[in-house]
Amino acid sequence: MYVQSARQNRAARSIRGPQSALTDFLASQNISAHQIRADADARRQAAAAAAAAAGEQATNSAEPGSEGNDEDGDADEDGDEVASAATTARRAQEEKRKKQAQAIEKIKKSKAYQKRKKDADESDSDDIADAMFREKLPPLPGQMENCEICEKRFTVTPYSRAGPNGGLLCTKCAKDLAKDDGPAKKKKKKVAGQGAGRRKVQSRILDGTYSVGAKSMMTLCIETLAKNIDLAVELGDLPAPLVDKIARQLSKRRLLTPQSLDLFLQPQCEDVNVYDGSRLSSYDYIRIFQQVTKLKNLKIRNAIQFKDDVMAYLITRNINLDGIHLHGANLLTEDCWRTYLEAKGEHLKTIKVYYTDKHFGDDLVASLRDLCPSLKRLKISNNQKVSDKGVEHLANISTLEHVSLDLRTFTSTEPYLKLINSIGSNLRTLSVKQVMDLDDRVLDAIHENCRSLSKLRITDSEVMTDPGFARLFKNWGNKPLTFIDFQRCRQVDAANPRENPHLVGLCSDGFRALMEHSGKGLKHLNVHACRHISQAAFEDVFSAEKEYPEMTHLEVSFCEDITDFIVGSIFRSCPNMKELNVFGCMKVKSVRVPRGKILVGVPNARGMIIEGFED
């Protein structure tokens, strides 16, 4: 075989003039320049034929009637296609040959050719024309080429771009060129893409802002405004709730800058809510007090630069705040807090302090009783300094109506008992988070003392028991609560996760008693990870004859016994339900969600299916 083909090659070889040194060298290395050229030709031809065939096929399928006019019109469909493909290939080859011949003719007429011919007059004229024709062809994929712009050598690929003068470009130059004229093309693509997209929809479901149909016009306007906030000079006389909405929207993308802060500082305002102050400096905070002279309520989140000198300035001004809400103000020292409370504490009704490590401790809490005689609402969240002692001091502040504690120190039951026994009767809000060690005595104390409670939160207790919860709600003289959060009050034992012999945490009986007592008025209920509430308890509570008209938010994530049936029952029993969370409820599979309600955390890829929308 090999011998034969070699002879063929030799026979096909035309008689040429003297060979170049390179060809000689290649020949000595057993590489035939002719072979390379023949291979390249074959590759090029195959590619052209394939392209032509594809083109032909496309036209054929576009006009099926014309196909039969070929010589083998009576053949069956498959044969017809093959035959037509073969003829088209042949035709394309012929065409190509013709074109090549034309091109060579053209080259022969050109000046460059005449000049070259003169230079090497004894060699074959066809050879020169042939060589010049090859020079003009674009390099093949896989070959090396010099980039037209940077003149570096690079490998040609099918994706290599043509430069402005027809040559090819290396990847880097092609990218640079694409950058220059790219945007126009990209914009077109965006317009073509319709709809908000699955990702966006899922994100809105998690945000709880999902609804069927278009967004409200106000939302659209506020979003547009937030995107272009740098263009706004002033907000005019928009109503305060609207301004607040805009402020919230800005914080979503951390857009509140010293410039855009000015939009929210109206002299007649009483409330300033800075939802994200991470880009503001101490000076910007001082500016708030300079411009908003009637300030009553100040709320700043991420108030990193709210330092001693800002507080010192606030003390010197004639501003008596009703409420102060500081989040993350870790540079504010305890001494400064004390000075402020001594100077202005008598007006304060609300103090909310979030995320402080060192500077809001037991001593300060102890002095609140004397310094803030009208304090009604106190929230200390994510605090590393207040301990049992501080909680005990709270028991002395008889004016308190709302207490929220989320302490990072390890607290025990006794101080809370003292707190509830002394001021429990006034309390409307009691929220204690992450209290691993609180036991049933606290529940009993609430049952004994609290009569005007409307919001109750106790989370992460690992000691409270189901009978304790049941005792709390049975025959309790308190009106129905509107907000209950008992998340993660459950037994924790990695070795025996399912068994719960001592009925630790909120279980079936507690849950039944809870809904019996508060179901009528309850708006928010969170029993996240109360794993031992049984299927039967859920089915009883959400049975057909029971209705909970106020319930809007329910969180039953990681309650293992929630099934499709229970989810359906919940939607039936709670006609005003807005959002139901079922993360980790693996028995929820394909429940239909009524329109206008949101089911978050369905444990499959398809997610929430709205009734009437399944296809």
Add this chain to the structure above:
Amino acid sequence: MDDSAPSRYITLVSSDDFEFVVLRDAAMISPMIKSMLERRGPAGMSLLEAQTGRCAFPEITGQVLEKVVEYFHYWYKNRNREDVPDMDIPVELCLELLMAADYLQLDSKS
């Protein structure tokens, strides 16, 4: 006109006397317009607007009202779709539209 079924279309008039004829159902997204067109008012009488199907908005310019009307139909067209592309709000009209949206109570989802 009073006793027969009301027309499917209503007319909104801007401060500079541009008139927009809008599908009644689409305009009902605005609680404000809805209450203006209530057939039975609090005293058992309907307002002039309800009788004529014409609502005048002396605070809203034609330019803004045009966009509002566009929104009405955009909302109406998409009321049953799950995956709705946002309508384009021209930046220069944004604040005025916001005022109009507030006036027409277009903030709640219905």
